[in-house]
Amino acid sequence: MKRVAIVGAGPAGIAAADLLVGRAGISVTLIDEGQQPGGQIFRQPHPGLATDMKRLLGAGHARLERFRALCSNVLPQLDYRPRTLVWNVFGGELMTLGERGVDSLSYDALLIATGATDRVLPVEGWTMPGVYTLGGAQILLKEQGCLIGRQVVFCGASPLLYLAALQYHRAGGAVAAVLDTTPIAAKVKAIPRLLALPGVLKDGLSYMAALRLAGVPIVGGVTLDAFVGEGRAAEVRYRAGGQAHAVACDAVAYGFGLRPEMQLAELADCALRYDSFRRQWYPDHDGDGRCGHGVYVAGDVAQMGGAEAAGHSGRLAALSILADFGLEAPASPEPDRAALARQLTFQDGLGHAFAWPAAHVAGLADEVMLCRCEGVSVGEVRRGLRSDGGPQEANRAKAATRCGMGRCQGRFCGSALAELVAAETGADGVARPLDRLRAQPPIKPLPISAVAGEPLA
Amino acid sequence: MxxxxxxxxxxxxxxxxxxxxxxxxxxxxxxxxxxxxxxxxxxxxxSPGSLRLQGRNPTEMPLSMRAQEMWEAFEDDIGESVEFEQKGHLFLALTPAHLDKIDALMPIEAAHGNFCEKLSRDEVLSRWPCLTPENLGGMFNPRSAVVNSxxxxxxxxxxxxxxxxxxxxxxxxxxxxxxxxxxxxxxxxxxxxxxxxxxxxxxxxxxxxxxxxxxxxxxFSAGPIQMVTEPVPQFLDPVVHSVDGHIIFRQTLAGNIVVAGHPRVPVDDVARRSRVPPDKTLRNMRRLLNAAPGLLPQSIIRIWTGIEGYxxxxxxxxxxxxxxxxxxxxxxxxxxxxxxxxxxxxxxxxxxxxxxxxxxxxxxxxxxxxxxxxxxxxxxxxxxxxxxxxxxxxxxxx
Missing domain, CATH: 3.50.50.60 (FAD/NAD(P)-binding domain)
Structure with missing residues (x-):
């Protein structure tokens, strides 16, 4: 019997599990941090909340229903461990912390489908109460039925920008403005690639149209200057067309796309590849999810693609696992490969339409907070980099300044630190990759209480 | 060229x-x-940054004591802070054998001019209430220090x-x-x-x-097991070190608790890779709780080792x-x-x-x-x- 461990019960993990369950010679264990399956995209209301998901998700509701149906078929056929953190991997074993305490799980194949989180950059005032990431604002709404405010500014550069704003509008929250940092010209240039999925492009345009129809101000090509307020965000200051502007609000949701949650892949010794277009690192794989030595990746952690792409890449990884076990494949990989390729072309378009503002960090004032866990400012890191003989690399800057040493271990400040090091050292992040903070265990904080009551020896 | x-x-x-x-x-x-x-x-x-003076190999003591004098003037000498703090080092006895070891060490330290105080269980608890009431006493060296390595x-x-x-x-x-x-x-x-x-x-x-x-x-190579918690308000001055070295912890200037503890683990000095086996992390967490039960609410945020030559x-x-x-x-x-x-x-x-x-x-x-x-x-x-x-x-x- 071969054991496949899948980490992540989002669209990639569930699609993979669907192809693997019920096959002779294979047992599947699915580990997920969430209380319910779905990952971030299919976050479901907390049990007991009667959120009107149909109204909230609009046309997207049908996809959630399909996902739920798939889960109700797949989950009873495998060893499902919700509310369980994988905190380390070592010697072919996952280390877990779940409802029954710490445990370990050996595997013959490990499928990492850990998805993505918001990719953020510092903006003056970004650590103030009332400022949320776009993904965080969406999760609160989907899972808890809560709004982050009644007058919310949505800003940044992310495919979530218009979607999250529209969901807030549907849920009864007033959207004060949508401030898009990508210029219109860049969006126009993205259209040929976005036409790879005309239906999805049409959906995206319909979000913008619905917001305009609702009278929400939408401004493109802005530069975000500051989130301002007395102890809580009350205003967003920005520049557009050479003019300074301000919009009043009681909360801000912002983000600059997504970053792969790849600490587990890194600790599992996956080689990494640098995507010079998105200016970030991903686990390297063969296109079908193979990383080598029994480790596989699927979904947004493997390549940023969204839920549909995640489903295809989950199926491809499952087919790779079956083939590598020498088992008969239930399907040809070709249709999934073709569908994934279309999704990824579209995603390249999204990457242009919602561009990572690489130059933003170089323009930040010294006082702006860079590492919120350790309270390290942009200026402290700059001074460290500029001081004689000082560190010239992100991991060195971390050691010297504590930037990235705190609770999040650089998951949220790492992109900004890498851009800052590049700006200070004159690296362009294309010919020479941006630096990357090396992952160290635990993958997320490990409570000491996890071992309470256990005998010493 | x-x-x-x-x-x-x-x-x-x-x-x-x-x-x-x-x-x-x-x-x-x-x-x-x-x-x-x-x-x-x-x-x-x-390194965990502990500049410990007591319990050293007597052969190394002259080097060690001279180094200590130099550490005490170090920041002035190099013109920068390295977070040098002279807050002492406590050998904590958790077993009767530990107490015997302390009794054996006291005259050796005195012979090298390294002042150490022998403490009873109650003295340990009154100075450092976070430590376990199950302790049997300790040996405190006030001159030992720490740096940010x-x-x-x-x-x-x-x-x-x-x-x-x-x-x-x-x-x-x-x-x-x-x-x-x-x-x-x-x-x-x-x-x-x-x-x-x-x-x-x-x-x-x-x-x-x-x-x-x-x-x-x-x-030969090996790696010391280390980990650190999130920062908490200052509550612990010295390095606390069970006499057998199985658990060693201290609070940094930033407030984090750095935790180490023998035995050391294998590392790969050829590929230059070092990882702590997770069961050793869990073992040291149990030892930490045993020595300082009050740390129960804290979380480990980083685990590491390094490649040392022995x-x-x-x-x-x-x-x-x-x-x-x-x-x-x-x-x-x-x-x-x-x-x-x-x-x-x-x-x-x-x-x-x-x-x-x-x-x-x-x-x-x-x-x-x-x-x-x-x-x-x-x-x-x-x-x-x-x-x-x-x-x-x-x-x-x-």
């Missing part, structure tokens, strides 16, 4: 290499300091550079050859450096530079080569390098400049490994996991 001449080439920019560079340039010598990574990037930088080598490297040393980081030494009266050092940046003196302070990777001159020391008698090689005039070794610190570094660097400087060091370095001679190795059996058994490959009793050096 670039060709250089200098008085001294130092291989390895850890605490020993950077300090030796600093002291030598102050004596008017020209110095080139080379490291294939970054200054302090290996065992210096990953990440900051030491970069800060010293800056001081050495300001004083005139040339530091080349991310530059690997490919070979050192003897050409008549001088050494020729070649690097992977196509640099050729001629010097009458070479200092081999390359840590776990020092052995080939000795082997090239017909000598050897049976160094010698079977748990003493370093420090001093001149036995085969080659002008070559000096300082490696195999067996976990004590950071604390001893200032005195080791001072001794090397005295040797190089004046031909003799004030502290007798003969116990640390590389030639001691030409005969049968006399291992420190107890430490080799107690302080290393069974799967750390290490020489055992009677094994001869190659």
């Amino acid at each position: 670039s060709q250089m001449h200098t008085d001294v080439v130092i291989i390895g920019a850890g605490s020993i290499g950077t300090l030796t560079a600093l002291y030598l340039v102050r004596q008017g010598l020209s110095v080139v300091l080379l490291d294939r990574g970054f200054a302090g990037g290996q065992s210096t930088g990953v 990440r900051m030491v080598a970069p800060a010293v490297a800056r001081a050495a550079s300001r004083a005139g040393a040339l530091l080349f980081e991310q530059e690997e030494v490919l070979s050192v050859e003897r050409k008549g009266e001088t050494f020729l050092t070649r690097t992977d940046r196509d640099r050729r450096i001629e010097s009458p003196i070479v200092v081999n302070a390359a840590g776990m990777w020092a052995r080939p530079f000795a082997n090239g001159f017909g000598e050897d020391a049976p160094m 010698l079977p008698d748990m003493l370093p090689v420090l001093g001149p080569s036995a085969t080659t005039p002008g070559l000096f070794h300082a490696f195999g610190w067996s976990g004590h390098g950071l604390q001893c570094a200032p005195a080791a660097a001072e001794s090397l400087t005295q040797l190089i400049v004046g031909g003799a060091s004030r502290i007798d370095l003969s116990p640390f001679a590389i030639a001691r490994f030409t005969g049968a190795v006399r291992p420190d059996e107890q430490k080799l058994r107690d302080e290393f996991e069974d799967n750390v490959v290490r020489p055992r009793s009677g094994a001869a050096a190659s």
Whole structure:
């Protein structure tokens, strides 16, 4: 019997599990941090909340229903461990912390489908109460039925920008403005690639149209200057067309796309590849999810693609696992490969339409907070980099300044630190990759209480 | 290709290499300091930063006590903070055997002028209420200190550079050859450096530079297990160290609790990879809770180890080569390098400049490994996991 461990019960993990369950010679264990399956995209209301998901998700509701149906078929056929953190991997074993305490799980194949989180950059005032990431604002709404405010500014550069704003509008929250940092010209240039999925492009345009129809101000090509307020965000200051502007609000949701949650892949010794277009690192794989030595990746952690792409890449990884076990494949990989390729072309378009503002960090004032866990400012890191003989690399800057040493271990400040090091050292992040903070265990904080009551020896 | 001449080439920019560079340039010598990574990037930088004085090998005590004097003036000397804090070091007894060990240590410390206080259980609890009421007493040395080990080598490297040393980081030494009266050092940046003196302070990777001159020391690698919590308000002054070394923890200036504890684990010094086996992390978490139950609400946010070089008698090689005039070794610190570094660097400087060091370095001679190795059996058994490959009793050096 071969054991496949899948980490992540989002669209990639569930699609993979669907192809693997019920096959002779294979047992599947699915580990997920969430209380319910779905990952971030299919976050479901907390049990007991009667959120009107149909109204909230609009046309997207049908996809959630399909996902739920798939889960109700797949989950009873495998060893499902919700509310369980994988905190380390070592010697072919996952280390877990779940409802029954710490445990370990050996595997013959490990499928990492850990998805993505918001990719953020510092903006003056970004650590103030009332400022949320776009993904965080969406999760609160989907899972808890809560709004982050009644007058919310949505800003940044992310495919979530218009979607999250529209969901807030549907849920009864007033959207004060949508401030898009990508210029219109860049969006126009993205259209040929976005036409790879005309239906999805049409959906995206319909979000913008619905917001305009609702009278929400939408401004493109802005530069975000500051989130301002007395102890809580009350205003967003920005520049557009050479003019300074301000919009009043009681909360801000912002983000600059997504970053792969790849600490587990890194600790599992996956080689990494640098995507010079998105200016970030991903686990390297063969296109079908193979990383080598029994480790596989699927979904947004493997390549940023969204839920549909995640489903295809989950199926491809499952087919790779079956083939590598020498088992008969239930399907040809070709249709999934073709569908994934279309999704990824579209995603390249999204990457242009919602561009990572690489130059933003170089323009930040010294006082702006860079590492919120350790309270390290942009200026402290700059001074460290500029001081004689000082560190010239992100991991060195971390050691010297504590930037990235705190609770999040650089998951949220790492992109900004890498851009800052590049700006200070004159690296362009294309010919020479941006630096990357090396992952160290635990993958997320490990409570000491996890071992309470256990005998010493 | 670039060709250089200098008085001294130092291989390895850890605490020993950077300090030796600093002291030598102050004596008017020209110095080139080379490291294939970054200054302090290996065992210096990953050390828990404890400058412990009590319980040391008596052979090392003169070095250790002199180093302590130098640490006490260190920040003024190099002109930067390294978060030096002299908050003492507590040996905590958790078993009757620990108490016996403390009783045995007290006169040894006194003989070396290292004042230690023996504390009862109640004295321990009244000073540090966070510690377990199950403790049996302790031995407190107020003079021991801590530093932020990440900051030491970069800060010293800056001081050495300001004083005139040339530091080349991310530059690997490919070979050192003897050409008549001088050494020729070649690097992977196509640099050729001629010097009458070479200092081999390359840590776990020092052995080939000795082997090239017909000598050897049976160094093996291992990694100390370490982890750290999120910062919490200051509540704990000294380093707390169970007498058996199974759990060692302290609070940093930033407020985090740094946690270590023997035995050490295997590491891969060839691929330069080191990972803590997760069951050892969990074991040390249990030991931490046992020694300080009040830490229950905290979380571990980072776990790491590093690659340290150990010698079977748990003493370093420090001093001149036995085969080659002008070559000096300082490696195999067996976990004590950071604390001893200032005195080791001072001794090397005295040797190089004046031909003799004030502290007798003969116990640390590389030639001691030409005969049968006399291992420190107890430490080799107690302080290393069974799967750390290490020489055992009677094994001869190659």
